[in-house]
Amino acid sequence: MTGKKGVVYLMEVRLENLTKHFGKTVAVENFNAVFDSGELTCLLGPSGCGKSTILNMLSGIVPVTSGKIWFDNKDVTDMEPADRGIGLVFQNYSLYPHMTVEENIAFPLEIKNVSKSERKEKAFEMAKLVHVDNFLNRKPGQLSGGQQQRVAIARALIKQPQLLLLDEPLSNLDARLRIEMREEIRRIQLETGVTSVFVTHDQEEAMSISDSIILMKQGVLQQEAKPQILYEEPVNEFVADFLGTPPINKVFGKIENGGICIDSGPLCKLSGLEKVNEGHKVHLSIRAESFLVNSDNPVMDARVIRVYVMGKEKLVYLKLGDFEVRAYIDSDQELKAGDHVQLGLRKKGVFVFDAVTGERIR
Amino acid sequence: MKKIKISSILTYFFLAVGAIIMVFPFFWMITGSFKTGQEISVFPPKLLPGSLNFANYQFAFETAPFLRYFINSLIVVVSSVTVCTITTILGAFAFSRLRFPGRSVIFGALLAMMMVPFEMLIITNYRTIVKWKMHDTLWALIIPFMSSIFYTYILKNFFDTVPDSLYQAARVDGCSDWKYLWRVMVPIAKPSLVTIILLNAIASWNSFLWPMLATSSANVRTLPFGLYNFVTEGGARNEVMMAAATIVVLPMLILFLFARKYIVNGVARGGLKG
Amino acid sequence: MNGLKEKNRPLWLALRKIKPLFYLAPFAVGVIIFSLYPIVNVLIMSFKKNYKYLTGAYDGFGFDNYIYVLNSRDFRNAIGITFKYVLVAIPISMCLSIVIATLLNKNIKLRAFFQTAYFLPMVTSVTAVGLTWKYMFNYKFGVINWLFGLLHIEPVNWLQDPAANFWALAIYGIWSMMPFTIILLLSGLQNIDPMFYTAARVDGAKELRIFFRITVPLLSPTIFLVFIINSISAFKVFNELFPLFSGPGVGKNLYTMVYYIYDQFRGRTPPKYGYAAASAIILFLIIFVFTQIQQFIQKKWKY
Numbered sequence: 001m002t003g004k005k006g007v008v009y010l011m012e013v014r015l016e017n018l019t020k021h022f023g024k025t026v027a028v029e030n031f032n033a034v035f036d037s038g039e040l041t042c043l044l045g046p047s048g049c050g051k052s053t054i055l056n057m058l059s060g061i062v063p064v065t066s067g068k069i070w071f072d073n074k075d076v077t078d079m080e081p082a083d084r085g086i087g088l089v090f091q092n093y094s095l096y097p098h099m100t101v102e103e104n105i106a107f108p109l110e111i112k113n114v115s116k117s118e119r120k121e122k123a124f125e126m127a128k129l130v131h132v133d134n135f136l137n138r139k140p141g142q143l144s145g146g147q148q149q150r151v152a153i154a155r156a157l158i159k160q161p162q163l164l165l166l167d168e169p170l171s172n173l174d175a176r177l178r179i180e181m182r183e184e185i186r187r188i189q190l191e192t193g194v195t196s197v198f199v200t201h202d203q204e205e206a207m208s209i210s211d212s213i214i215l216m217k218q219g220v221l222q223q224e225a226k227p228q229i230l231y232e233e234p235v236n237e238f239v240a241d242f243l244g245t246p247p248i249n250k251v252f253g254k255i256e257n258g259g260i261c262i263d264s265g266p267l268c269k270l271s272g273l274e275k276v277n278e279g280h281k282v283h284l285s286i287r288a289e290s291f292l293v294n295s296d297n298p299v300m301d302a303r304v305i306r307v308y309v310m311g312k313e314k315l316v317y318l319k320l321g322d323f324e325v326r327a328y329i330d331s332d333q334e335l336k337a338g339d340h341v342q343l344g345l346r347k348k349g350v351f352v353f354d355a356v357t358g359e360r361i362r
Numbered sequence: 363m364k365k366i367k368i369s370s371i372l373t374y375f376f377l378a379v380g381a382i383i384m385v386f387p388f389f390w391m392i393t394g395s396f397k398t399g400q401e402i403s404v405f406p407p408k409l410l411p412g413s414l415n416f417a418n419y420q421f422a423f424e425t426a427p428f429l430r431y432f433i434n435s436l437i438v439v440v441s442s443v444t445v446c447t448i449t450t451i452l453g454a455f456a457f458s459r460l461r462f463p464g465r466s467v468i469f470g471a472l473l474a475m476m477m478v479p480f481e482m483l484i485i486t487n488y489r490t491i492v493k494w495k496m497h498d499t500l501w502a503l504i505i506p507f508m509s510s511i512f513y514t515y516i517l518k519n520f521f522d523t524v525p526d527s528l529y530q531a532a533r534v535d536g537c538s539d540w541k542y543l544w545r546v547m548v549p550i551a552k553p554s555l556v557t558i559i560l561l562n563a564i565a566s567w568n569s570f571l572w573p574m575l576a577t578s579s580a581n582v583r584t585l586p587f588g589l590y591n592f593v594t595e596g597g598a599r600n601e602v603m604m605a606a607a608t609i610v611v612l613p614m615l616i617l618f619l620f621a622r623k624y625i626v627n628g629v630a631r632g633g634l635k636g
Numbered sequence: 637m638n639g640l641k642e643k644n645r646p647l648w649l650a651l652r653k654i655k656p657l658f659y660l661a662p663f664a665v666g667v668i669i670f671s672l673y674p675i676v677n678v679l680i681m682s683f684k685k686n687y688k689y690l691t692g693a694y695d696g697f698g699f700d701n702y703i704y705v706l707n708s709r710d711f712r713n714a715i716g717i718t719f720k721y722v723l724v725a726i727p728i729s730m731c732l733s734i735v736i737a738t739l740l741n742k743n744i745k746l747r748a749f750f751q752t753a754y755f756l757p758m759v760t761s762v763t764a765v766g767l768t769w770k771y772m773f774n775y776k777f778g779v780i781n782w783l784f785g786l787l788h789i790e791p792v793n794w795l796q797d798p799a800a801n802f803w804a805l806a807i808y809g810i811w812s813m814m815p816f817t818i819i820l821l822l823s824g825l826q827n828i829d830p831m832f833y834t835a836a837r838v839d840g841a842k843e844l845r846i847f848f849r850i851t852v853p854l855l856s857p858t859i860f861l862v863f864i865i866n867s868i869s870a871f872k873v874f875n876e877l878f879p880l881f882s883g884p885g886v887g888k889n890l891y892t893m894v895y896y897i898y899d900q901f902r903g904r905t906p907p908k909y910g911y912a913a914a915s916a917i918i919l920f921l922i923i924f925v926f927t928q929i930q931q932f933i934q935k936k937w938k939y
Contacts, residue, residue: 056530059530059534060534061530061533061534081530081533081534081536082533082534082535082536082537083536084534086534087534088530088531088534090527090530090531091527092525092527094525094527094528094530094531096528096546096549096550097550098546098549098550098552099549107532107535107537108535108536111532111535111536111537111541112536155531155535159535369843373739373742373744374744376735376736376739377736377739377740377744377750380732380736380754381750381753381754383811384753384754384756384757384811384814384815385753385756386779387757387765387768387769387772387811388756388765388768390768390771390772390779391764391765391768394768394771402777403776403777404777405776405777405782406782406785407777407778407779407782448662449662449663449666450663452658452659452660452662452663453659453660453662453663453664455659456656456659456660456663460655460656460659461656462656462657462660472667475667475671475672475675477868477923477924477927478671478675478920479868479871479872479916479919479920479923481872481874481894481897481898481916481919482674482675482678482897482916482917482919482920483670483671483674483675483678484674485674485678485681485897485901485909485912485913485916486673486674486677486678486681487670487674488901489689490669490670490673490674505670506666506670508662508666509662509663509664509665509666509667509670510666511667511671514663539655564758564759567761568759568760568761568762568763570761570762570763570875570878571874571875571898574878575902585761586761586762586763586764587763589763589764589767590763590878590879593767593879594882600771600774603767603771604767604768604771606764607761607763607764607765607767607768608764610761610763610764611759611760611761611764611765614759614761615756615759617759618755618756618758618759619752622751622752622755625755625758626751626755626819629758629816629819629820
């Protein structure tokens, strides 16, 4: 099957019990995942969580300790990197500094001994795809970071890889370029339809770019889901904590009378906790946008500490027992420090986790 | 305001005097080579020759085979530097990129060996060359210098600065180690390589102690030893001595003026890391 | 391609394992024969008693060579002369070089020109330029004595007077040592963040104070490094003797350690390889101890 621009072949990638040990440290443990054909999947997680190791095993740069990697129905676990048909894009661009943009893009074909005229033609086609066709004769040193990363993507795509691997490709760019380039990467990915794996530690980046996100922690897969689902239905506390700006509010407490008694604070009346033992310690996580101030169905009361006006909405700091939480409210609500408010909660964005295991209870 | 001026005048004065001292021997050598026997032994000395006469050069070339020496020097420099550069590139690449058991131990041992003065090695090397029946041939001046720990060390350090991801990118593209070395590493390392080649060439061209040991016949002498022989055996007059010395120094002088940047930068880089 | 790999997999894997060897071999052959073997051999040779070069015979192992060498007057003198040379040439060339490097590092006009002038002796052939210095040192019509005359100093018989020829050697040595020293110091200076100078100037520090309180301390790692490199080469002073004096000076008073080594196996028949080897090892040990002391001081010195 050819891709949308006739450039790329589609392929599904499957990881089966993938494990990697570096000496005694476990980088990746028993990892199972599927990267759907033609989709862009993000490997997301804090630094050192093993996401780059997985990418390097996919490319073949790092040998696996155990487990298998499948490209469609082909076992590529022990295959040489060159034979896997992949394109690789690095954080630091890794362009050859002594070659021009055109030579850089065409280098993979040069290795394959493709004729010069064909190389030139293909390189131009790729340069046009990533919008660097005006700089073909420049050296990488004369380009901006964003342009260099475009060239790197073109170089990765020129040999029509079945799989495009991007290792934190935006981390060396400044904030503005990062947003521009992530949209560009998405455009190029959609245009070529190449199955892509994108490694990042930036949850916002992952949320905005991917079809699907795999969130990892210490070498172990936490959750694999579409971005929205990951945000709305985290399977555990780590996932809930990792996603969202500002970070999700967390208060500690224990189950009392089917609700949660917040430490040194009010009782929060919540449904769906009937099956939990009385006195069980839990963490209540609430997204900032999930508070309803002075709602008709209040579940607890709180005191206002500070109020910031932020354009279309207000950010309110509230005291809940021992804890301080942030809540977004409509800007037409008049609040000031010291006010007592009745808090309600929306359906979405309110989670209860086991205080010990971090497992989702509600 | 006035104070600054005085200090800057002092700066220039001091630098100028120093510069004259540094350059003067070369000036004196070259002007001396054009002086007549009378001009060169007058007191107080004459700064410049009366005319540009090449008689001294002619005399030097006629009495001693300087052309032969020159060609010998050229053969030795070109062949030993060429071979040494190749072994250096391959060795540095192996130490920088390839994995093999004992890599760091071997490299550490090499660094320790760098501390051993060359003078300590010549006793044995002289005997090796004699045993191989290479003494008194140009081979004796080439063979021992076909690999260098020092240059390999410098180049390895440079290779180490090339990011790993470049190597990985090339591997993913199906680039072999061999091709990666010559198509990517070597072009990137060009400035370092040029420095190494120049330093090696200068050292080889000026080498004196080893040729003095390893060769004796005139037809395999290189320039520095040939010049020394010419002076001691022939008891050459000062003006001819200056002409002969100019023959030895001039090629390197010209090389230096053209490649100053490479030599200076390379020495600064390599030296600071060593 | 793939099929072939599959079929001959063991062979192919084996080839891949020894691949580094292909890259290393050319380099290693030279190093083993002309560096490693000589080092080991010199060490062994230095312990062989009555080693006969022609037959290869020797009377067992012992410290005889070392005892002979250390008791020989020539060698003791050589140690003295060599140390004197190191202690004179190194400090002088260092001080001059630091000053010149600092001046060259300023924002001066004609910088490239000055740099070229100061770096020029780097390409020096010891023989050729040494002969020029010999001519400059000439007693009767040398340019140096002429200069001394202008300053009303008695002419010095640089090359024939035993008291003076050490200074001729030292002057030439310092001159040829300077370019390399200046280059290293200059690059050290360029690595100092200009911010420090700006800060000091804002605080109202004078040039001289800046030099001693900021430049020299921040440059000290480079200074130590250059110190070590220069002393190693100064300990091996030898080549310079030939063009200037055609040998170890008047009455052997410039008979340095390397000259001693050279003399043992080139100046004697039959050659005294055992003595040469033992003295070479002693030279190495002296250099080694000297650099270790310098490194020890540097560590203590560090801020």
